[in-house]
Amino acid sequence: MSFLLPCPNCGPRPVDEFTSTGEVTVRPAASPTLRELTDYLYFKRNTAGIQREWWCHRHGCQAWFTAERDTRTNEVLSVEVPAER
Amino acid sequence: MRLPPQPGERLNRERELEFAFHGAKARGFEGDSIASALFGEGQRTFSRSFKYHRPRGLLCCQGTCPNCMVTVDGTPNIRACVTPLAEGMRVEAQNVRGSLDFDLLAVTDKIGGPFTPVGFYYRTMIRPRRLWPLYEKFLRSIAGLGRVDKHRGREQRYDVEHRRAEVLVIGGGSAGREAARRYAGEGRQVSLVEADPARLDAGEGFEVVHGTALGVFEGGLVPVDAGSLLLRFRAGHVVVAAGAVEQPLLFPGNDLVGVLLPEAVRRLVGRWSLKPGDRAVVITADEDALDSVNLLEQAGTEVAEVIDLRETRVRQIVAKGRNGRLASVELDGRKLSCDVLVMSGGRQPSYALLAHASAKVEYDHRRGIFLPVDLPDGLEVVGAAAGDVGDAAVPAATFNGAAKKGKCFVCICEDVTDKDVKRAIAEGFDSIELAKRYTTVTMGPCQGKLCHVPSIRLYARENETDEATIGTTTARPPWQPVELGLLAGRPHEPAQRTSIHHRHKELGATMMWTGTWRRPHSYGDPAGEAKNVHDTLGVIDVSTLGKLLVTGPDAAEFLERLYPNRFGDMKPGRIRYGVLNSDAGRIMDDGTIARLAEDDFYVTTTSTGAGAVVEWFEWWNAIWRLEVEIVDVTGALAAVNVAGPKARELMRRLGDLDVSSDAFTYLDAKHAQVAGVPALILRIGFVGELGYEIHFPSPYGEHVWDTILERGADLGARPFGLEPQRILRLEKMHILVGQDTDSESNVLEASMPWIAKLDKEDFVGKWSLEHVLQRGFREQLVGFEMENGVVPLEGGQIVVDGRPGGRVTSARWSDHLGRAIGMAWVPPGLAEEEAELTIKVDGSVEKARVRLRPFFDPDGEHLRS
Secondary structure (H helix, E strand, O other), X not given: OOOEEEEOOOEEEEHHHOEXXXXXXXXXXXXXXXXXXXXXXXXXXXXXXXXXXXXXXXXXXXXXXXXXXXXXXXEEEEEEOOOOO | OEOOOOOXXXXXXEEEEEEEEOOEEEEEEEOOEHHHHHHHOOOOOOEEOOOOOOEEOOOOOOOOOOOOEEEEOOEEEEEOOOOEOOOOOEEEEOOXXXXXXXXXXXXXXXXXXXXXXXXXXXXXXXXXXXXXXXXHHHHHHHOOOOOOXXXXXXXXXXXXXXXXXXXXXXXXXXXXXXXXXXXXXXXXXXXXXXXXXXXXXXXXXXXXXXXXXXXXXXXHEEEEEEOOEEEEEEEEEEEEOOOEEEOOOEOOOOOOEOEEOHHHHHHHHHHOOEOOOOXXXXXXXXXXXXXXXXXXXXXXXXXXXXXXXXXXXXXXXXXXXXXXXXXXXXXXOEEEEOOEEEEEOOEEXXXXXXXXXXXXXXXXXXXXXXXXXXXXOOEEEOHHHHOOOOOOOOHHHHEOOOOOOOOOEEEOOOOEEHHHHHHHHHOOOOOHHHHHHHHOOOOOOOOOOOOHHHHHHHHHHHOOOOHXXXXXXXXXXXXXXXXXXXXXXOOOOXXXXXXXXXXXXXXXXXXXXXXXXXXXXXXXXXHHHHHXXXXXXXXXXXXXXXXXXXXXXXXXXXXXXXXXXXXXXXOOOEEEEEEEEOOOOOEEEEEEEEEEEOOEEEEEEOOOXXXXXXXXXXXXXXXXXXXXXXXXXXXXXXXXXXXXXXXXHXXXXXOOOOOOOOOOOOOEEEEEEXXXXXXXXXXXXXXXXXXXXXXXXXXXXXXXXXXHHHHOHHHOEEEOOHHHHHHHHHHOOOOOOOOOOOOOOOOOOOOOHHHOOOOOOOOOOHHHHHHHHHHXXXXXXXXXXXXXXXXXXXXXXXXXXXXXEEEEEEEEEEOOOOEEEEXXXXXXXXXOOOOEEEEEEOOEEEEEEEEOOOOOOOOOHHHHX
């Protein structure tokens, strides 16, 4: 992987400046069943296509943001900073 | 022998350079390469081959083949033909046993047939099994290229430079220059990369960079080897003008010294004014090689015969040598004596860089070449690399092997012959990718530049199919050989030092790594330092703790959600121990949380966890968007822990703060001046004795440290290091995250159930912990003490019913307790006071007793005093 990722603060930067926690997941509501819990924790969709994921500009501004990335081509379609409250 | 000055030669005959070849003095001119200077001194054999130790001489003269690799000033595998000669170089040949002209191991070439076919070490030498180490040692010693001097220090410094280019052109031949001119004319910012020092003329409106492109990666990333500098180019548009590689012909004796590719003639004569030999034969499958005829004649080499394979059909070519040097060539039995044979099997476009960038490669039947197709966006190919290499002869003509005698080399790097390839086919290696790995064709220094296409042709022929069906193997970077040092870059071993670091050194501390921090292991007497904490007063630098300020109206809510403990009900000025969990309920980090004011919290983390914790906090808050600020003050603040029965007296001497047991109780946090410096004092006790952790601006580190040791001198104050701290905390059964816990541990099984307030509505990890309760415990973290005082190894095995049933995580001898103590993960059934454990120690087994409460001060009387 050597694609450029557009940081919302810093602009396009080499992807090795960033860290990712993977696809954006939905945390289940209170007291999930074991299946719901393990689905959330371990069963990722692992999309071959466009996926929303969390990225952090670790070696830059350190901001967290979400990016829509095509996992087949590493093309980043959009990035978004979670809205202020 | 040097010719009189030739038109266009690249020599400065005014300046002679002296160097050493195997210790003997040799001379060349400025402008020579190492190889041309040696050739001028009469050297023809440059190396011995990989497997058969056959003499090898110049073949390509352009840095492609392995034949002229030498060791220069101790650095192995230097390609002599493309490395400029420099004054005083010490040059040595490689892979030679004995001398270049008489190699002791050349005997493998004579008798080697049945012993050294491809894959022989998998078969011939596999039995008897116990002798393999011996075989392996022998094989390793005879095979291979140069040797790395392991005792040599770092002499070369490598650096990385990041560059940008709107258009990057790889290759400075006519097509590359034309493309660069065109883009520069459009007003684009253009850089052109060229490896050959002879082609570095200034660009017309574009930059010319001397270096070698190693690959084309995603995002237009092109690393360029510029000697000790790696240029990481980011290009909007990449133009590959990498040219083509003249292919060798396959015939017996095609590796003899004196067999040359046309480019070698061009460079020997044209650049360095060297006479290639006395009598030459030229055999070519394409037009391009015919220029060497003129050059040979210009150099005074008699051209005995020129065979153009497009016109003349030759069924069999056999080159014969004397002592490894070419002596004659037989064309269908007609013998021509010669000492130079120029061969060309046509030019194969250099598509590898394009293939790196996911271009496809197709076979052009008409011209007999592989061509890049389906170029991805932002990539362009021009010139010979795009297939502009003219029409070659029918490809079949480029193979004239199959003689009974003499070796016909498909791959000169790895010494693989046509027989080896045929044998691999006979053994069932029908895929080119598998055959490549078995025969190692294309896996040597040339990385397939000279052997890939010939091997595909041979495959196609033997399998009675065509090249398109056989297909190519995957092209991977680097496209040209590169020094590992260049890829590794400058050696970085970042060290973090506290502001008190130099005091520790002055006090004679042995330093150790904890993460990137340098910390005192001890000051020479770990047991004595631990004892001093129990007896009077110990002082330890804990500046390495991660320190975060968490502030804002939602700060308490934020921490409530992150930690399993409760914080909302905490009074300002109080402290709680907290353990961070992942949502899978796994322990991530631990530390203390002090509430400084309603909306202000001061959070400490482990020494190595600060960065991860900040990132973790920020991530969750990116999701929750609570009104809270997280500021990492790890480096801004130093911290010193004073602990021991005399700690209170010391604190009295350091400032005005009322430190009486009623006014400043256990788990209180207070702001005060300490030694005249504004500080935050946390009354906590990781090491088990009455203790105060003083946090203050790090510039005052040495001042505070010195004042403590000075005013505490008569109280017995002594610094203590990490090792005594580990003994002390183990006596208290305080866990070390990462030592006693791993990525699977949770707070419940780690015997800290009081941490998890499962009645809270939610916190990170809550549901997983609930699940742990439901499924029941699988193991539990307990303390133990050894019955006979032996200290088991950390990581040692707990034996349950004769099987591994648990593991020791910490173990130390405690002078204070007079016992060997430790912590271990054991099956839940054994997690009971007094339960007997069996622990493996050095092959035998030892008994231990489980302890669930701290070994020292189980009721916390010392801590709370």
